[in-house]
Amino acid sequence: MPKKCKLYREKKSHGGRPLILQAIVGPLTPFIMIYGAYILFNGHLSPGGGFSGGTILGTGLVLCCLAYGPEKVSKFFTTKVLAVICCASLAFYAIIKVYSFMVGATGGTTGIPLGTPGDILSGGLILPLNISIGLVVAVTIYNFYALFSEGEV
16 A cells, blocks of 8 residues: 555544645635625626536535535535525526516516626626526535535446
8 A cells, every 4th residue: 555645634624624735725715705706796797607606606605515524514504594595596497587588578678777888787687697506506616526425327
């Protein structure tokens, strides 16, 4: 059997997580989450949107879970909270899409002002739809990681 490298046998912190991982992930996580929110909110103005912003947000949650353990992350994001976020986002998306299809089929307008092109609130229904998609993707990525790490899948 090959021996483990000396660098691998570093000091472990509480919960058996490597200190180097915590030292790197701790300061980076807020920036990762802010960047994910930026991509999510500016998706209708630039490349990005719901899927890519949600992926970045979900990856930030996974990094926190890797560095600090699932116990720390589950203090804020329990299974019930994640299920409520996912279900509410999907229901909101469905309601908005049905509304836009019905209004579009009758030739009417949505009633949402389009605003000035280039502003955050200039996409009509695109911004709320991007946010709901991003939340669903973030929760799904985190749930996949949680299921695979527990060995349930």
